[in-house]
Amino acid sequence: MKSRAAYFGVFTALAxxxxxxxxxxxxxxxxxxxxxxLANLVIxxxxxxxxxxxxxxxxxxxxxxxxxxxxSMFSIxxxxxxxxxxxxxxxxxxxxxxxxxxxxxxAGGVCHxxxxxxxxxxxxxxxxVGYYLPVLLIAGVLTGxxxxxxxxxxxxxxxxxxxx
Numbered sequence: 278m279k280s281r282a283a284y285f286g287v288f289t290a291l292a293x294x295x296x297x298x299x300x301x302x303x304x305x306x307x308x309x310x311x312x313x314x315l316a317n318l319v320i321x322x323x324x325x326x327x328x329x330x331x332x333x334x335x336x337x338x339x340x341x342x343x344x345x346x347x348x349s350m351f352s353i354x355x356x357x358x359x360x361x362x363x364x365x366x367x368x369x370x371x372x373x374x375x376x377x378x379x380x381x382x383x384a385g386g387v388c389h390x391x392x393x394x395x396x397x398x399x400x401x402x403x404x405x406v407g408y409y410l411p412v413l414l415i416a417g418v419l420t421g422x423x424x425x426x427x428x429x430x431x432x433x434x435x436x437x438x439x440x441x
Contacts, residue, residue, distance in 0.1 A: 292319040296343040311416045321428040362392035382425025386417035
């Protein structure tokens with residue numbers, strides 16, 4: 278139990294560090310609100326290495342902490358909507374065994390953006406925000422592919438690491 282808590286703490290810290298690093302990247306990805314999602318690298322790894330409930334807990338804890346430290350209440354709400362929706366989809370796809378890590382991550386990236394877009398439509402009380410969907414779908418696939426590929430490589434290297 279102790280080592281499990283220690284791993285959770287390490288992964289939480291790593292996710293927060295990657296969230297911070299992402300705030301330092303001055304590159305705009307062509308459209309407002311689109312970012313690489315470096316912290317999701319840790320979430321995808323947790324999805325494959327631990328109980329899926331722990332991946333959900335880490336995702337929520339990371340979003341709350343990063344939101345309070347680097348963002349705002351709105352960023353927390355948007356991130357929670359996208360993060361929880363994408364994690365449930367990724368859990369389902371990873372559990373099916375039909376998709377590789379990159380495919381699962383791409384679906385997660387797309388679903389994260391869809392979850393945030395739904396919250397945005399509710400917040401601004403118009404469906405016209407939905408016109409942004411094609412851009413968000415492309416961004417979700419591209420960023421999900423990058424994060425999924427990196428997560429797959431990390432998972433190969435830590436194959437023997439067990440979380441107990």
